[in-house]
Amino acid sequence: MVATGVLLGSLAPLTPHQTAPSSAAPHAEWTTRNTEFVTRDASRLRLGGETFRASGANIYWLGLDENVGGVDYPTFFRIKDTLDSAHRAGITVVRSHMGTSTAQDDANTLALMPSLGEYDDDAFATIDFAVAYAGSLGIRLILPLTDEWEYYHGGHRDFTTPLGLESADFYTDPRAIDAYQDYVDHVVGRTNALTGVPYAEDPTIMAWELGNELEGMTLPWIDEQVAHIKQQAPSQLVAAGRRFDIDPDTLAATALDIVDVHYYPPTPDRVSADAATVTAAGKVYIAGEYASTAATPALLGPIAQDPAVSGMFAWSLFGHDDRAGLVPHDDGFTFHLPGGTPSEESRAEAIRQYAVDIGVVLPALPLGAPLVTSVHRAQGISTITWRGTAGAAGYVVERQVADQPWTTVTEEALGASAGTVTDIESPAGASYRVRALDGTGASGPASDVVRPDGGDVLVDPVQDWRLSSAHEGVTVAADPDGGSVVATDGASGSVAWQRAGLARAEFQVDEPSAVRVETSGDGRTWAPAATVVGDDGAVVADGLVGDHVRVVLAGDAHLTRATLRSAAVDPTAAPGAFSLQAPLDGTTGATSIPEFSWTAAADAAYYRFALTDSEGTVVASAGGLTGTSYRPDVTLVPGSTYRWSVEAVNGVGTTTSVPTTASFATRPLPTEALVVEDFEEYADDADLNTSYVRNTGGGAVTPTLGENPSTGSQAGRFAYDLTGPGYAGVVRTLAEPQDWWGYTGLSLALRAPTGDDVTVQVVAGGSYFETTLAVEGEGWQRIDVPLSAFAPPAWAGDAVLDPSSVTQLAFYLGGDGAGELLVDDVVTTVDPAAVVPVDPGTPGTPGTPGTPGGGTGPAAGPGSGSGAGGAVPVGGTGPAPDGSASPGLAFTGSASTTALALAALASVLAGAVALRAARRRRLASTTTSVVERGEAS
Structure with missing residues (x-):
């Protein structure tokens, strides 16, 4: 049996050890579910006589926050809401940087230690609350006491710089060690003003961590700090770890309980291998941070079955904003529970399932009521804003007029990230309320009813x-x-x-x-x-x-x-005149992902947008738009004509744009391939290294020029070693953006060793997209990658691929091996429908042979393999893209049908002609520009 900490213990009242100050006078009695300490038994955690494994999350900002328009304390609501969300998802242990709160020379007056040796106990208010509230839920805490990095909450340089020391002296100089220990004494020795329980005697604090990702720890330093903390908090555990891999000194530190390892990204094999190493040394292993974007059943399922893993802690969890929606954060690894986007929802489900798999009993809790925070009336139209509630998967905004039944303001329920909606009808005398929905669509209690009576309401x-x-x-x-x-x-x-x-x-x-x-x-x-x-x-x-x-x-x-x-002032007339801006009437060559824009109309409350095809059929429409631009989620047909229109609306009436509608034509599909990269322009290895820059967060990569034996041309060779980070990559930023609009995908020749993943990554329209290639065997091969296979990486935000502006090309390897990746002749692939059919020639007649083979046409070439949305090897065997024989270039796979294969032959031939012509130009001149390299011929 695995103890979870969720349902263990009774709700016991806390007995104050001292009188709470008036500024924190309790309004209700504090209780805790954490009545026993988590202990260590060799390499396992124990609770209540049973093995304890943690389903964890990082909520670094609980003490001091940077996501509130500056650095400030988070509100008690935000702390409570996020811990409530974690509890619902089976999170049993939270790792938080709230124990790290230092600065130098009052640079941050909100810190616990704004200057060396000076303390502000008022800064404990949010920490006291987080500890007390976590205890009431049965959640345990791991608290780092300093940080390797110089973030807003401070780090170990706050103990060296004021003393005139170098940062490395933190681990060796007695003055720095004394300063750090003085801070530790102040934090660990704190008595919670809300509960009256000393931190060192509170089972809610499972472990103190010597610091976050400390890179310079020595064995003597670790031993000394562990002993110092355990002297004050003998019932609590001590953890330590550095960034990305295992610090060998942590394995040798006799009294250290927990070794913390971080992963960006994690893999099941690497986590289990590290866990085996740590537990073999007699220590408890946790993945104290892992990229939440990697939270999938494929990752967490196998790890849940590995008893050597005592905890997985996703980075990093946020909850609801105080006014509306979810708190955003831009580090690429933010997540919300139960998820604010489809990708977040899938990750949240994987995290919940991991908790279940390790034995956590998920609490069955009712939803709370949202809080309407404002009804703002502008130009006769009301906008309703609300604060969300923990566990909500969506919301319904309802309206009532007089004694009529309640009706919904929107046709469909709103998502978990929603917090604002415009009532495009806004009838006089309307009242509003909001309900939260759970994952099944069942609604919770309604918010308090707000009736604006034609004015503004602020809550x-x-x-x-x-x-x-x-x-x-x-x-x-x-x-x-x-x-x-x-x-x-x-x-x-x-x-x-x-x-x-x-x-x-x-x-x-x-x-x-x-x-x-x-x-x-x-x-x-x-x-x-x-x-x-x-x-x-x-x-x-x-x-x-x-x-x-x-x-x-x-x-x-x-x-x-x-x-x-x-009071609110309603308009007396319909919105003023405005005009359509882009695309202008008569525009040609538009891409299939247009952004429409128009000028602002005076006194407009919102806008209505419509897009129709040449037959007058509505292709896209939207209402309630408050901005002056809109990009519909639609792909238009190339070589077609469309019309678009916008109306400005307020409480009095509607104004149509000038002109009333505007027409535009989309660009026809390209008929010739575009050379993306053929490695012919580089004079030597140094030239190649200037263009292809290593991602310094990954393993070693050495770019050199190699040879493609299939063509006799230059190729890019990238020798790599994935030891440590588990990935390595090189990135090329294009001097000029390339336009891939209308192409079906990429085709590239490569040679890669088996066992390590090969990923192609691009930046298009300012967003990252990537796909992992289906490499078969170790020889040279040509692989086709449909553009539809490119998706945002797990660490990136949701985005829609806009191939009209590609600014970066990168190659990444993933795994734990070392080897060489060779790449050559990266070209776009042309839609077979865009290729002009070739005249089949004059057929022969009985007894009178015509053109050999019954006509004229392209030489045999590679066909196109089929696959479900992924990178697929090209089917068939045949010549290289430049038409030469290629005994060293294997094409694997099979064509779907003869017709598809013939169409693909024409596509590849068009690319081959362009590629060969482009190569000839480069051979004639070593100063070919990047712009020329991006042109098809």
């Missing part, structure tokens, strides 16, 4: 001071429900807001009698406002005069929400 959950205009004598105090505003001294304090046309304010408080509402025209002179207590207990001030309102809290009153209603 402030008072988790921070972003929406208020002033506050005095108050703080946001944490409680198990999130947080609320209280007076810091227990006497009185106030929060003020400013809104143009302010008419009404409602305040959710637990003690209405302890609240006073005041109004002001200038924010300086205040007068009491008449109030009533609503049916829901809210204190309501109606008929306000002036643009300022404030609420004064006395005693222990807790404010959890402020709702402000202000």
